[in-house]
Structure formats: C-alpha cells, structure tokens
Amino acid sequence: xxxxxxxxxxxxxxxxxxxxxxxxxxxxxxxxxxxxxxxxxxxxxxxxxxxxxxxxxxxxxxxxxxxxxxxxxxxxxxxxxxxxxxxxxxxxxxxxxxxxxxxxxxxxxxxxxxxxxxxxxxxxxxxxxxxxxxxxxxxxxxxxxxxxxxxxxxxxxxxxxxxxxxxxxxxxxxxxxxxxxxxxxxxxxxxxxxxxxxxxxxxxxxxxxxxxxxxxxxxxxxxxxxxxxxxxxxxxxxxxxxxxxxxxxxxxxxxxxxxxxxxxxxxxxxxxxxxxxxxxxxxxxxxxxxxxxxxxxxxxxxxxxxxxxxxxxxxxxxxxxxxxxxxxxxxxxxxxxxxxxxxxxxxxxxxxx
Amino acid sequence: xxxxxxxxxxxxxxxxxxxxxxxxxxxxxxxxxxxxxxxxxxxxxxxxxxxxxxxxxxxxxxxxxxxxxxxxxxxxxxxxxxxxxxxxxxxxxxxxxxxxxxxxxxxxxxxxxxxxxxxxxxxxxxxxxxxxxxxxxxxxxxxxxxxxxxxxxxxxxxxxxxxxxxxxxxxxxxxxxxxxxxxxxxxxxxxxxxxxxxxxxxxxxxxxxxxxxxxxxxxxxxxxxxxxxxxxxxxxxxxxxxxxxxxxxxxxxxx
Numbered sequence: 001x002x003x004x005x006x007x008x009x010x011x012x013x014x015x016x017x018x019x020x021x022x023x024x025x026x027x028x029x030x031x032x033x034x035x036x037x038x039x040x041x042x043x044x045x046x047x048x049x050x051x052x053x054x055x056x057x058x059x060x061x062x063x064x065x066x067x068x069x070x071x072x073x074x075x076x077x078x079x080x081x082x083x084x085x086x087x088x089x090x091x092x093x094x095x096x097x098x099x100x101x102x103x104x105x106x107x108x109x110x111x112x113x114x115x116x117x118x119x120x121x122x123x124x125x126x127x128x129x130x131x132x133x134x135x136x137x138x139x140x141x142x143x144x145x146x147x148x149x150x151x152x153x154x155x156x157x158x159x160x161x162x163x164x165x166x167x168x169x170x171x172x173x174x175x176x177x178x179x180x181x182x183x184x185x186x187x188x189x190x191x192x193x194x195x196x197x198x199x200x201x202x203x204x205x206x207x208x209x210x211x212x213x214x215x216x217x218x219x220x221x222x223x224x225x226x227x228x229x230x231x232x233x234x235x236x237x238x239x240x241x242x243x244x245x246x247x248x249x250x251x252x253x254x255x256x257x258x259x260x261x262x263x264x265x266x267x268x269x270x271x272x273x274x275x276x277x278x279x280x281x282x283x284x285x286x287x288x289x290x291x292x293x294x295x296x297x298x299x300x301x302x303x304x305x306x307x308x309x310x311x312x313x314x315x316x317x318x319x320x321x322x323x324x325x326x327x328x329x330x331x332x333x334x335x336x337x338x339x340x341x342x343x344x345x346x347x348x349x350x351x352x353x
Numbered sequence: 354x355x356x357x358x359x360x361x362x363x364x365x366x367x368x369x370x371x372x373x374x375x376x377x378x379x380x381x382x383x384x385x386x387x388x389x390x391x392x393x394x395x396x397x398x399x400x401x402x403x404x405x406x407x408x409x410x411x412x413x414x415x416x417x418x419x420x421x422x423x424x425x426x427x428x429x430x431x432x433x434x435x436x437x438x439x440x441x442x443x444x445x446x447x448x449x450x451x452x453x454x455x456x457x458x459x460x461x462x463x464x465x466x467x468x469x470x471x472x473x474x475x476x477x478x479x480x481x482x483x484x485x486x487x488x489x490x491x492x493x494x495x496x497x498x499x500x501x502x503x504x505x506x507x508x509x510x511x512x513x514x515x516x517x518x519x520x521x522x523x524x525x526x527x528x529x530x531x532x533x534x535x536x537x538x539x540x541x542x543x544x545x546x547x548x549x550x551x552x553x554x555x556x557x558x559x560x561x562x563x564x565x566x567x568x569x570x571x572x573x574x575x576x577x578x579x580x581x582x583x584x585x586x587x588x589x590x591x592x593x594x595x596x597x598x599x600x601x602x603x604x605x606x607x608x
Contacts, residue, residue: 199469206468206475207461207482210447214455217444224404224438226430226459226522239465 027186028177038298039182043254045294046189047247052274052290053196053283054243059272060281061209062236063216065125068112068132069271072241074139074263075108076101076248078149081258084159087150094161098249105245106238108135113237117230120219132268139260154259161188161253169256185254192250193287196243200283203239212236213281277333279340288342296329297322356415357382357557358403358434358526363412365395365402372398374581375412380526380574385548385558387572387589389565391601394578396561397439400530403559404436405429417525431459435524437515439531439561445504449495449514452503453486456521489517493547509540516547520556527551528559533567545571569593577601 027039055069079101083092092100116127143151160169160181168184203209211232214222223229252258270293278289304318316324333341358380365373372395380386388396401407403414405426413422421432435456444452461482467475490496493513498506503514512532519527529548533541545567552558562568568575569589576586579601585592592598 202469202471203465207458207463207479208465208468210451210455211458213447213451214444214458217446218442220406220426221438221442221444222455223426224406224430224436224442225456225518226427227455228425228427235465 023190027183031183036180036182039180039186041295041298043182043185043189045291046186046193047251047254048271048274048294049193049287049290050189050196050243050247050250051271052278052286053193053200054240054247055271056200056240056275056281056283056286057203057212057243058236058240059275060286061204061212061216062233063212064233064236065121065128066237066240067125067129067265067268067272068135069128069240069244070263070265070268071112071132071135072105072109072244073248073251073267074135074260075105075241076245077252077258077262078139078155078248079104079245080249080252081155081158082149084253085155086157087155091159093163094159094249094253095163098246101249102242102245105241105248109237109241110234112241113234117233129265129268132263132265136260136263139263149260152260154257154261156257158252158256158258160256161185161250168253189250189254192246197283197287200286204281204283208232208235273330277330277341279343282340282342282344285340285342285344289340292341297326300325355382356380357417358559359413359415360399360403361413361415363399363402363409363414365398365407365409371581373402373409376578376581376583377412378576378583378586380557380559382525382557383552383555384573385552385560385571387568387575388559388561388578389563389568389575390578393580395581396578397530398581399578400436400528400559400561403429403528404434427459430522430524433523433525434528435519435522435526436528437512437519437530437532439534441508441511441515443503443511443514443518445502447503448500449490449503449506449517450483450486450499452514452518453489453521454482456489456518457482457485459522486517486521489520490514492520493517494543509536509543512536512544513547516551520551524556526557526559528561530561531563532560533562533564541567 027042030038030042051069051073054072055066058064058066058069080097082088083090083097083100084094112128112131116124119127139149140152142149149155160167162168168188169181171181172179211222211227214225214227215229215232219229274289274293275286276289277293278287279285300322301318303321304314307314307316356379360376360378362375362377363373364375376395376399378386388399390396398407402409405424405428408423413420415421416432416434419432421429424432444455447455461478463475463478487496487499490499493516495506495510495513495517498510503511506514516529516532533544536544541564548558548560548571560568560572572589574587575589575592577584577592577598584597584601585595
C-alpha cells in the first residue's frame, strides 16, 4: 500500500511502532515547535482527511463527480448542533449523535443520488453543485416562520465531546503535561481518520469496491455483467455522505459553533481538490492531498510578516496570494502530475500512455 | 435438449426505422447458434434487446421457460445470459483478473458490512471469487496476463478476456458479438477451438459473426437477418443454398 517493502514481520512491527509513537507525540511536538495554532490546524486537517476520503468513494471509486459534497458535512454538523446545544435545549450524547448524523447524511445522500442516477460527468456536477447550495440556503433561511437553524447567526454553545465527567473541552494535566482541548480532539480525530482510512481500504478491495470501479470504467459493460448500477451508485453516495456526516458532527463539537458560512461551494471545491491533487481513488494520495491543502494555506499566512520585513509593507494580501498560489499549484499539477501527487499504480500508467 | 431461448415476434424500431421486425428465433440448448446478416441488419440490436440494454415494443423473450421481456441488464445477467461487445468493452484500468472478478459479482453477495468486517463468509467468498477468476483466465488461455491491465492486453487477448468475464457470470447462454473481428487466421482458429470447448462444457452460444467460413463451419444452426427481418433459418448447409440469403447477404455468390 505505502510502497514500503518490508521483508520481515519484525521490521514491519518496528516501523508501525515508530509511526504510532510519532503520531502519539505529534501534537506536543508541534506545539513546542510551532505553537498551539498548528495543533488546531492539524485537528482540522484530520477532519478534512475524513471528508476527502468520503468524497473519494464517490468521485475516486465510483467516478461520480460531486460538487456539493460539503452539504453532507453540513447535515452532520447541524444534526449534532441542533441536538446537543441550548438552541432546542436538547443535549444528546455524542455516541448517539455521530451515528445519527452519519445516518441522516446517508439518507440525504440517497435522496440526492436517486434523481441524478442517469446523469454523468458535467451534468451530474451541475446538479450536485446546485444541491450543495440548496442545503446551505436552507440552513440560512430556516429561521422563519419557525426557528429551526437560527439562520445566518448559526448555532452556538454546542456541547463538546464528553463521556460522563470526562469532557474534551477541559484542560487536564498528566504530570508536567497539560492536555488542552486541541490535544484531546487530536486523538479523537486521529482515531476517526484512521478508521476512515481502514474502511476506505477495505471497501476498495472488495466486491462492492470492484463494482464501483467497474461502473466508473464502463457503466454499460458493468450492467451487462450483472451489476445493479442504480443500487451500487446509491451505495457510493450513501457511503460517501456518511463519512461527511460523521466529520460534520465532530466539527460541530470541536468548534462549538456552526453557521451556514462554513459550508460554501468553495469548501466543496476544496475537498474535491484534495482528492484530485492527492490522487483520485488512491487512499494514501487522498490523505496526503487533504493534509497538504489544509496546511499550505495556513503556512502562507506567514508571508505577510515576511513581506513586511523585506519590503517594509504588505504588498500582496496573504489571502489573495493564497488563491493565486493555489491556482498556480493546480495548473502546475495538471501539467506535471496529472494523475495526482501520489497516484495509484494503475492511474499512473493510465496517464503515462 | 429443449429450447433454451425463444424470441417471439420481437419488434423494435428507432424512430421510423424498423431495426427488428417481428424476429422469432428458437435456440436449442447445447448448440452454437449463428446470427448473420449484412451490416445494419439488426444483429447487434437483437443482442441489446436480448440483454436488456434496449426496450422493445412488441414480442416476448422467453429464457428457460421464464419471460425475461423488459428485464434490466443485471437481471438478464442474473437469469443466465452473458454477452461480449462488438467494440470491446473491458474495464480498461482494472487488471485482467479483476475484470473476471467483476463478472462474479452477480453470483456473490458480500455487502458493505462484509467488505469492512471481512467475516469468515466474506473471506471464503473472496477466495472463491479469486480462485474461479484464475481458473477462467486459464480456461481462455490468458492466465499469464492475470495482473496486466486489461488495456495493455493484445487485441486477441482482450477478446478472450471479455469471454472469460462473461463466463464468470455462469451463463447458460453466452452471446458473442463478432468475437473474431480483426483476428488473423491463427487467432480465429484458436477462438473457434475455445467456442467448441465452451459448447462442450454445456454453455449454449449465440454468435454474431461476419466470418462466413467460421460461422458455416462452427454453428449448428444459423439465422440470417436483413433489414430487421429474419429471412432464413436452419442448418448452415441449407442456409448457404437459400436464394434469398445469397441475394441479400452474399451478393449473388458464396465463398
């Protein structure tokens, strides 16, 4: 999978052990080196790993171009927010809410999938794009006549993840070590991201995964080989959406606040870029894409003080520069690595010819 | 030996064009049934109607005594009819063995839960799928290319892979759409041997083919389509002498 050729099981365990240890101490190392902001960025990056992996099921495996994926993230986030905040005075537990968010997103995914089954490529992209916007606009306007979503103001004071007395929003000390909420969430998100990777890999190498890829390769042939294209596509939408729903719930709990602003078309495009840039249909590539595209824009913030010190003033606004460099990176990618930064072997060959 | 497939007065039109005009054929079990005719005669349309890719206006298709008219393609495959395509339609970016494994889809059951949890049943099912896929690659003679991408196989091997993939669905009727197109004499001879072997193993074959020599030598029964109508049916030797066939298809003389 990762291209490491390990000869003995012992070597394998040593490598896994080192990786596990590195992942365990990562938030503290990052905090010591770069400050707590970066731990938070890593947390967000892990959420995006989950999102990108979910979208990868739809786009990478089944080949269905979905430009409204963030809608499922929004659905998951709002399910959690509405049922674990003072907004309705309901405070359900996270272990019930996360699966519920996944389930609701799943149902919404099927509802979106059902009417779009006959569409492919550009047409599907347009419909899903519209769908993503519809969800956002709904969230924005469902505050009248009955206030359901609190409109553009969003929902505040969302419960953090907690189990009994243990709440992730509190600081804990372990000897000299202070475990801040960002650290605790890191471990939860890491576990969820690893689980998503596991599920993705298992799905890819299964009867269902093969059916998805067959549909992507040639839908008519797939049908003639006995694949029920409708069900298999709906399943892809449902699986992808449930990944989005879970990460949406985690996002709500982590931020403590959601508003429709967090779920724009640009976010959908960003997630799609993670998948495409990393390497469509290839799990390690998608993970890499998600991590890079979350971290890079943050890193570019440091350009402003640099400009200040070099030129005496900020010549280009960092947020403009971000989009500029981002566009440039995409163009360069398409020219030099059209299959993604870390494509699967098959994709690499596909583009090589 | 009874009738495996019975098409009764199948009628299909595209706008004003009658692609199939009340075509009736009866395919006996255990035979190779040839379907020939000039280009545009409706042979491939018949295949598409038979395998559920096209709807048709009138008539009925009865397979093993069950009416399969109006079935979806995957239901037709599940019923036991598999096909290949005139212009090869493999899953180009999957390996040869994966292509055949996709063919096992309809005869296996594992869902998302099985895929993620990989319980004992799913594992044994996967092992069975892999074993059968290897067996079929060997059967059609391309086992050494199991892990090559389908797109990288030679033309003849791609044709063979398509047959292996179709056989993976465990069909009782295998519909081959011009399998010998573009093959040289040696490849055609190999293909002929393969088809005879498939028939020998109890799978009935419905064959569209332009190679008259191949059809006449191989088929137990031949039907000739012309402008959507069946103009002749019978043993090759008889059909060969039929004046209407000579007129319509062979242009007045026969090879």
